[in-house]
Amino acid sequence: MPKIPKNWFNIIPTFSDKFPKPLNPTTNKEMKIKDYREIIPKELAKQELLIGKYGKKTKIKIPREVLDLYKLYRPTPLARAERLEKYLNTPAKIYYKREDASPVGSHKLNTSIPQVFYSKKEDAECIVTDTGAGQWGSAIAISSNFFGLKSIVFMLRKSYEEKPYRVMMMKMFGSEVIPSPSDKTKTGKIALEISELSKTGSLGIGMSEAIETVMQTKGARLALGCMSNYAVLHQTVIGNECMTQLKKEGLNPDIMIGCVGGGSNLGGFCYPFIPKFTETKFIAAESDAVPVLTKGEYRYDFQDYLAFLPMIKMYTLGHKFLPPPIHSGGLRYHGKNSTLSYLVNKKIIEPRSYSQDRVFEAGKLFAKLEGIVPAPETSHAIAAVIEEAERCKRENKEKTIVFNFSGHGLLDLENYKQVLF
Numbered sequence: 089m090p091k092i093p094k095n096w097f098n099i100i101p102t103f104s105d106k107f108p109k110p111l112n113p114t115t116n117k118e119m120k121i122k123d124y125r126e127i128i129p130k131e132l133a134k135q136e137l138l139i140g141k142y143g144k145k146t147k148i149k150i151p152r153e154v155l156d157l158y159k160l161y162r163p164t165p166l167a168r169a170e171r172l173e174k175y176l177n178t179p180a181k182i183y184y185k186r187e188d189a190s191p192v193g194s195h196k197l198n199t200s201i202p203q204v205f206y207s208k209k210e211d212a213e214c215i216v217t218d219t220g221a222g223q224w225g226s227a228i229a230i231s232s233n234f235f236g237l238k239s240i241v242f243m244l245r246k247s248y249e250e251k252p253y254r255v256m257m258m259k260m261f262g263s264e265v266i267p268s269p270s271d272k273t274k275t276g277k278i279a280l281e282i283s284e285l286s287k288t289g290s291l292g293i294g295m296s297e298a299i300e301t302v303m304q305t306k307g308a309r310l311a312l313g314c315m316s317n318y319a320v321l322h323q324t325v326i327g328n329e330c331m332t333q334l335k336k337e338g339l340n341p342d343i344m345i346g347c348v349g350g351g352s353n354l355g356g357f358c359y360p361f362i363p364k365f366t367e368t369k370f371i372a373a374e375s376d377a378v379p380v381l382t383k384g385e386y387r388y389d390f391q392d393y394l395a396f397l398p399m400i401k402m403y404t405l406g407h408k409f410l411p412p413p414i415h416s417g418g419l420r421y422h423g424k425n426s427t428l429s430y431l432v433n434k435k436i437i438e439p440r441s442y443s444q445d446r447v448f449e450a451g452k453l454f455a456k457l458e459g460i461v462p463a464p465e466t467s468h469a470i471a472a473v474i475e476e477a478e479r480c481k482r483e484n485k486e487k488t489i490v491f492n493f494s495g496h497g498l499l500d501l502e503n504y505k506q507v508l509f
């Protein structure tokens with residue numbers, strides 16, 4: 089059994105150009121720690137703004153209290169999809185890192201645990217966040233429960249209605265779950281007036297609702313699932329662990345693939361490999377209904393609908409983008425995080441987009457062959473894996489493909505039903 093990594097991997101010091109830092113949304117100047125006005129804990133603000141060791145060191149020690157909770161589910165298995173290989177009749181070897189094997193069924197706990205830990209250390213009493221499909225909300229619910237804090241989750245209204253068991257799960261761990269847009273905030277009230285948004289919501293709106301709530305609630309801190317530099321940093325426990333597992337099998341990855349919503353699971357999975365494995369192809373699989381990396385612009389933009397949060401340099405469809413009601417709640421966001429955007433712009437990571445029908449067929453095929461139902465988000469990565477494995481067959485190349493299985497879809501079966509049955 090491989091050990092749990094003791095460090096996260098910070099990719100930013102390896103970048104050749106100056107990395108574009110977050111800007112204050114009102115002054116347009118580089119953000120300072122004091123600009124966060126305690127919305128997030130100081131240590132996370134330092135990680136976000138690359139202050140001190142976070143701007144210089146690639147190895148960042150994981151706090152002991154975080155490691156103690158990682159032990160609940162890490163190391164996660166690295167599995168081989170032999171039945172999928174056989175079905176595709178490909179010479180490629182296909183491996184997948186099972187981030188579904190966590191108590192919430194996805195990679196999200198890797199960063200919710202440290203985010204709640206740092207908040208608790210600074211005497212926070214309540215964590216507020218937004219969630220798409222509910223994976224992130226569940227991770228915050230369970231982490232807040234572990235550290236004895238209250239939690240409030242604004243959940244995309246469409247997902248709230250489609251996923252009652254995800255809502256129940258969050259409630260079981262003590263969260264207050266509010267469908268977004270809601271009438272509890274200024275942002276929510278504005279969004280309720282916009283007919284395309286009132287029934288579905290968007291991640292940008294959920295985020296603004298969460299921030300407004302933090303600003304009005306004493307002792308509250310904001311937690312964010314995927315857009316921050318720190319969320320990606322924490323997720324690198326996946327890649328560090330996977331590297332040890334591949335080494336043990338004597339394997340080098342030729343192709344590494346992950347799905348992308350904000351970009352945290354793909355980043356966490358690939359970043360530790362990027363400086364060392366210069367011949368490896370890294371692929372980011374997004375939804376063609378929200379084609380941020382494949383069709384968006386690379387520029388500074390706001391992270392949330394009402395522009396409360398710092399601007400970051402990213403690929404974006406514009407912070408007022410209204411996502412179509414696709415069945416992958418976690419991929420309905422107008423931008424991608426800054427590090428992923430930087431690496432796509434440098435052509436180190438290749439973006440691809442996939443249609444909903446193709447993605448759900450890929451998810452169903454994987455479930456039938458390997459016995460695990462993937463989350464709709466994860467199925468985007470599987471569509472890319474199938475594409476690459478078929479290319480290996482055509483070119484008769486025995487490549488090693490490794491992908492991040494970001495979450496299971498047992499609470500997403502309603503979405504499978506609506507698309508496939």
Ligand SMILES: Cc1ncc(COP(=O)(O)O)c(C=O)c1O
Pocket residue numbers: 194195220221222223224313314315347348349350351352353354417418419463465466494495496
């Ligand atoms: C299972 C799963 N995979 C992937 C994602 C996308 O997020 P990210 O790109 O930050 O990993 C989500 C987001 O909700 C998710 O729930």
